Amino acid sequence: MTDAFLGDPLWARPVLSYTLASFASDGFQQQVARILSRIAEIAGGPDHLHLPPLPTLHASLYGIAPVRSNFDKEAYWQAHGPRALAELVEFCAGQRAFALRLRRLRATPTAVIAVAEPEEAVWALRRRMAEALPPPPGGAVRYDLIHVTLARYAQPEKLPADFAMRIAACTIDLSFPIETIVVMHETVYPSLAYDTVAAQSLMTAEFVS
Numbered sequence: 001m002t003d004a005f006l007g008d009p010l011w012a013r014p015v016l017s018y019t020l021a022s023f024a025s026d027g028f029q030q031q032v033a034r035i036l037s038r039i040a041e042i043a044g045g046p047d048h049l050h051l052p053p054l055p056t057l058h059a060s061l062y063g064i065a066p067v068r069s070n071f072d073k074e075a076y077w078q079a080h081g082p083r084a085l086a087e088l089v090e091f092c093a094g095q096r097a098f099a100l101r102l103r104r105l106r107a108t109p110t111a112v113i114a115v116a117e118p119e120e121a122v123w124a125l126r127r128r129m130a131e132a133l134p135p136p137p138g139g140a141v142r143y144d145l146i147h148v149t150l151a152r153y154a155q156p157e158k159l160p161a162d163f164a165m166r167i168a169a170c171t172i173d174l175s176f177p178i179e180t181i182v183v184m185h186e187t188v189y190p191s192l193a194y195d196t197v198a199a200q201s202l203m204t205a206e207f208v209s
Contacts (some may be wrong), residue, residue: 004164005156006110011050015189016073018065018081018123018197020088022178024057024148031174032057032114032150039105039112039151042166043159049112050152056080056191058184059100059148059176061122062113062129063141069187076154085183085198087132091125092181092200100146100176107164110153114172116146121178148176149190 024032033054040046064084065073100116116122130140153159160166183197 004109005107005153005159007154008050008110008152009157010067010189011152011154012192013189015061015067015186016065017067017184017186018073018077018084019067019184019186020062020064020084020129020181021058021060021191022176022181024059026052028174028176029054029057035105035114035170035172035174036150038170039167042163042170043103043151045158048153048155048158050154051066052149052151052190053192055150055151057180058191059116060147061146061181062126064129064133064183065136066141067186069136069138073136075109076136081183081197083132084129087128088183088198088200091128092202095121095124097177097179097201097202097204099163100148100175100178102148102172102174105150105167105170107167108146112151112167113147113149113151114174116148116176119146122146125181152190179204187190 036051043049065076098121100119102114102116104115106113106115167191180199180201182199184199185195187193
C-alpha cells in the first residue's frame with residue numbers, strides 16, 4: 001500500500017468546462033487499447049484503474065474554463081467565448097495539420113499519461129489564447145507539457161509500490177494526428193459526456209502552397 005497515488009474523486013461526476021482539444025483517431029485508439037492492457041496488468045488488474053472509453057481519448061490543448069476551477073464558467077464563456085472562437089479560427093487557418101509524438105509513459109500522482117515531445121504548434125496556440133483571453137478567476141492554467149491521459153486510479157491503495165517505475169520503463173512510440181481542434185463543453189468527467197461547441201480544421205497538405 002502506498003500514499004503516492006491518489007484516486008480521482010471527479011470520475012464520472014457532473015462537471016463543467018470549456019476546453020480546446022483534439023480527439024484520438026481510430027488508429028490511435030487501436031494502438032492504445034494494447035497499451036491500456038499492459039497498464040492494467042502492471043496495476044494488478046483493471047479494477048484498480050479508471051479506464052476511459054477509447055472514443056473519449058483526447059489531447060487537451062488549452063483550458064478556457066478548466067474543470068478544476070471554482071467559478072461561473074458559463075458566465076465566463078458567454079463573455080469571452082466569441083473571442084476564443086475567433087482566435088481559434090484564425091489560428092487554424094494558418095496552421096498545418098501536425099502529429100504529436102508520444103514516446104514515454106509517466107505515472108503521476110493521479111493518472112497514467114502518455115507524454116508528447118515538444119510541439120511548437122501547441123505552445124503557439126496556448127500562448128495565443130493566454131494573451132487574448134483574460135485569466136479566469138483563480139488564475140489561468142499553467143502548462144509544463146503536452147500529454148494524453150490514458151488511465152486514472154480507481155483503487156490507488158492497491159497499486160504496487162513499483163508501479164511508477166514499471167510504467168516509466170514501458171516503451172511506446174505513438175503518433176497522435178492533430179487535424180481538427182474542437183471547443184469541448186464537458187459535462188461529465190473526464191469527457192464521458194460533452195458537447196462540441198465548434199470544430200476547426202487545420203490546413204492539410206493539399207491546401208498548403
